[in-house]
Amino acid sequence: MNILNLAFLLLLAVGLSRVLARVVRLPLPILQILLGSLLALPPFGLEVRLDPEVFMLLFIPPLLFYDGWKIPKREFTEHGTEMLAMSLLLVLLVVVLAGYFIHWLLPDIPLAASFALAAILSPTDALAVIAIAQGRLPRHMAHQLEGEAMLNDATGLVSFKFALAAAITGSFSLASVSAEFLLVAFGGVLIGGGLSWLVGKAKQWMTARQLYDPATYVMTILLLPFAAFYLAEHAGMSGILSAVAAGMVQSRVNMLPVKTSTRILNRSLWEMLDYSFNGLVFLLLGLQFPRIVEGALNGSQAAGHGLPGLVFHALAITLLLLAVRFAFVYAYHWSAGYRRRRHGQAAPDAPLPVLSALSAVAGVRGAITLAGVLSVPLTIGDTPFPGRELMVFLAAAVIVLSLLAGALGVPYVLRFLPQGAAEDHEEELRNARRRATEAAVAWLEARTQATPDNETAVPRGQEVAARVLESYRLDLAALVGRDEPARQARRSQLLEATIRLDAIAIRRKALYRLRKHGEIDDQTLQTLIRELDYEEAALG
Template sequence: MDILNLIFLLTLAVGVSRIVANIVPLPLPILQILIGSLLALPPVGMHVELDPEIFMMLFIPPLLFYDGWKIPKKEFTKHGGQIAAMSLLLVLITVVVVGYFIHWLIPSIPLAASFALAAILSPTDALSVIAIAQGRLPRHMAHQLEGEAMMNDATGLVSFKIAIAAVVTGSFSLLSVSGEFLVVALGGLLIGGTLSWTVGKIKQWMTARNLYDPATYVVTILLLPFAAFFLAEHAGMSGILSAVAAGMVQSRVDMLPIKTSTRILNRSIWEMLDFSFNGVVFLLLGLQFPRIVERVWASSGPQSYDVQTLLLYAVILMVLLLAIRFAFTYAYHWIESRVLKRRGKGGERQPLLLITTLSSVAGVRGAITLAGVLSVPLFVNGAPFPGRDLMIFLSAAVIILSLVVGALGIPYFMRFLSINDLEEHERELLKARQAASQAAISWIEEWASMHSNDDPELKHTVAARIIDSYRQELQAMALERDNQAEQARQLHVMETDLRVRAIQVQRKELYRLRKRRHIDEQMLQTLIRELDYEEAALQ
């Protein structure tokens, strides 16, 4: 099919899937897979077979870059121990245990390929979990899942690529792989972070000299994840972790007091791309799924599998993944509670078994797993990659099963969870808004007193109107002068200028609150977004 027609149809299907999701009570990824499968069947009969390397390069860098961009840094630091344990230790345990189990269960899949399949099944998808929970998860758990998803996306994909390389070369050593993992991981983080920091410095230098417009910068940022990925891969390091590091560094650069139009444009484009890319990945799986099923059932190496056997294998893998996650999470929280209790910091905590069960069913697999498994090479040394179709089928089945488990389990177990941090979050937001508004009022009052000798009536009128809007949100005072038109123009210009400058003061106050840790990164982003739109409306 012509590439332009394919792009148009996939983009349209992503939009339609979102509309259908508002009507059909199914998780959006499952709907997108179903829509893709329908498009692959007659009478439409769409067929697409992407080059795995192009697929990896096109989808993985921007998805991971945006993951790093939006992760709350305060929560990432606060829950760093748990995130590191879940995204490093749990992933490695999953790769080893599930890898050996897959090879034992399905001998037609080589050991290295089994490790690759286990590695690509290890990343979780926080977006699907949050969508299923509809914003009702406790904030600390939602942030922990976001941080874990971002990091285990990277560690799982790095492990996956190393295992795929082992299949291609025909040699595999767990000890050498561990050493290689550390080297390529640290190298990727360094390259991505350095490149992103350099781009930020160049942007600041150009901003100070008015040498660029927002559109130019946004195009540069769109290319940044691909540049970070390519440079790291060319250097023999992890392009995956390079993209993550670039996103994390760039998110801090983006929060600096720069042009409002740049932030709004940048944020809107990345939110649109994230939604579109995630949707396209699931649609592409659906498009390939019917033919994959046909090939798997027809021939899977030395033996063939019927549908019941394949589904049974997928269920067994899903149960094993749940069991490993449950055991690891329970052990971590049990040890953590004992340590905190010994330090006298126990406090009020949720039931351990309930939290562990909720965290286990929240381990939903998603777009990164799909993007990774679809990037498996078609051939190895001229021969078909061993078990490729079977790997894709099992991955897709596990993703669907995990979505079903999450869609049923998360709402059920949340009924027994006492959530009291949402009101606290709203109170913190309210305090931050009040502090920012009070800072703007104080600055306007000071400005009015400093300009009391320069057309005092006009200055005090403008200041009073702005202060009144901040305090009471009432209409501006009516003009009662003969030259109303000219004064109205002057008042409008001056009022707009003062409002913009007052918003800048609010931003500075919010940055000060963040620096003093009175608010977290996510609150800062929410409040800065509100001020950005307010300033954009004025201009």
């Protein structure tokens, strides 16, 4: 099958999986893996052989870029210690414990390669578990998972890169690796963040000179993660952290109050790409699965491993990952609660075992793990990479088992959480909408009392402004109370549309002020800016 037909078929399968997920009560990633496995079997017999380097370059930069784009910055600041502990200390713990455990289970996999496999198993997939939870996760935990996923994608992949280099070269020095890790990490962040900042400055320069074109800018942003990744790798720095830093900086540039059409186009494109790329990764996992199983069996025949034995090993690794995560989260929150109690502060209401169990089953592995393990080179020089097929099989099996653990465990553990443990995100949205609408009402009242001279000749100008004011008052009454939102205001006249556009600008500025003062987080800001963008687009 030629590459064009293959691309069309895979994208069609991604769309079909979304429809099937509404009928078949299975998590979307598991459904996509099953669909890919079905396409790989007769009578379809679809076979896709992936170049590891191409696969890494194609999927990793945009996925990490969008991770950095979406991470809630306020939660990252407030709970940064917890996120850093989960993404640095926990990753290091997983690499060491799981690395030795894998080598003990399967001596066919060299110790350095075992560490590489453990490193690539450390990143979690927040999107998969949030989809499984269907909005029932406590808000703090959802944000913590998003922040942790973004950071441990980077730290896990960087650790994987070093362990893989040790497996290839056969040499390893902790001191030199630690120093090099800090150098390449800082260099990657600097390159990615700097490049993204320059793109933002170029956007401002072009806008000021009437040279700005939304489509061209969005195409530039589409290429930005690949450019950040490539430039950092070419300079010997971390392309992974470079892509993440570019996304974090660009998320700020994207929310600046210029060119609503650009934000809408940019947002839509990246949501589509994230949806497509994540779906394609799980489909490709399913397509590879029969060949992965066959290769693992062939590679393990000499050691006497059969398929049941390999599945048992994957299950043992998954249980170890769950246990390590549970113990780490429990120890972290226990020590944090102990410190709070010593300072006379209140401890969390939710019981530690429940929170730790929820975090453990929520540590689902996904797209980054698969993309990373498939990037393991096929050969070292002229000899096959030792244990590669086993590594790929174990990583694929752990992904599936962790998805099953999340699908079964998250809904079960959530039943034991107290009702008050879940924060009310809707209340923050409601308060932010109210504050923004109050700012628009104040501006409209001042405008009505002092109409500019150039509008006195416009018939019924005061009446139009009063009508818009009344509409906003109705909206405010709906937001303050618990009734259904007020009816949509009429936008038939040009003057009314102009006043509404000005009022939207006032509301948007009020939201930026709320975010600047830390009264709302990035997630709330992005949600409400999206609403205002679409409202403005509807006015033309």
